[in-house]
Amino acid sequence: MSDESRPTPAQTPVAAVIPAAGRGVRLGPGAPKALRALNGTPMLIHAVRALAASRHVSLVIVVAPPDGAAEVKSLLDAHALPERTDFQVVPGGQSRQESVRIGLDALPPHYRIVLVHDAARPLVPVDTVDAVIEAVRDGAPAVVPALPLADTVKEVAPAAVAGDPEPVVATPERARLRAVQTPQGFDRATLVRAHESVTENVTDDASMVEQLGLPVVAVPGHEEAFKVTRPLDLILAEAVLARRRLTDGF
Numbered sequence: 001m002s003d004e005s006r007p008t009p010a011q012t013p014v015a016a017v018i019p020a021a022g023r024g025v026r027l028g029p030g031a032p033k034a035l036r037a038l039n040g041t042p043m044l045i046h047a048v049r050a051l052a053a054s055r056h057v058s059l060v061i062v063v064a065p066p067d068g069a070a071e072v073k074s075l076l077d078a079h080a081l082p083e084r085t086d087f088q089v090v091p092g093g094q095s096r097q098e099s100v101r102i103g104l105d106a107l108p109p110h111y112r113i114v115l116v117h118d119a120a121r122p123l124v125p126v127d128t129v130d131a132v133i134e135a136v137r138d139g140a141p142a143v144v145p146a147l148p149l150a151d152t153v154k155e156v157a158p159a160a161v162a163g164d165p166e167p168v169v170a171t172p173e174r175a176r177l178r179a180v181q182t183p184q185g186f187d188r189a190t191l192v193r194a195h196e197s198v199t200e201n202v203t204d205d206a207s208m209v210e211q212l213g214l215p216v217v218a219v220p221g222h223e224e225a226f227k228v229t230r231p232l233d234l235i236l237a238e239a240v241l242a243r244r245r246l247t248d249g250f
Ligand SMILES: Nc1ccn([C@@H]2O[C@H](COP(=O)(O)OP(=O)(O)OP(=O)(O)O)[C@@H](O)[C@H]2O)c(=O)n1
Pocket: 018, 019, 020, 021, 022, 023, 024, 025, 026, 027, 033, 034, 063, 092, 093, 094, 095, 096, 097, 099, 100, 117, 118, 119, 120, 121, 227, 228, 229
């Protein structure tokens, strides 16, 4: 077993990269998505707090909108965050993949475990974060939190004429499908190699590790780790925060 793939001890420090450089086109016009407010606090601050809630995470690197690094730094300074966690801000890229790679480049060398977490998943519970970390510490090179699907999924072919109904070509067996969330956790050397090797666009980091032929494992995700993508998701996120305030007092 090479040094890089050896299981890491429980005290190995964990860093989190938070890609937050997206525009949020599907959310509609307005500020970059990560800077939009959820119950008065920017989505990004909720996401940073969610990751820093894990006592294992000692560094959070926020990948800011390309022209928004100064604004993000001010936001982090203006909000209460755990003192045991260090924060760094770097300007992001044109795609999620490029933003994650920029975040990885900023990681100090001694971090051997890295989480990648969408700013757009601001409400992930700390138990989910810790379950991902534990699986990486147990030796998995890549870990995803995942949930079974409620809908049946169809594969379609392109319509002959744009706008016409799309022909359905297959119905994958639902019991074997999972909806994948973040944080995704990685052995740092594996993730760096994946980002160096895979050049085509992918929608998550774990799929790059799959392309290297390395194992990716799934741990239980959480309904509240959903991604704020469309306007209805903002309403749902604010409802979850209101419920938390009532039941947990924060
Ligand atoms: N160039 C980019 C694009 C996306 N992201 C981040 O990747 C995460 C997941 O992306 P998504 O939800 O698709 O966000 P957006 O790209 O902002 O959304 P849209 O596709 O609707 O524009 C988000 O936290 C987003 O800020 C990023 O850091 N850099």
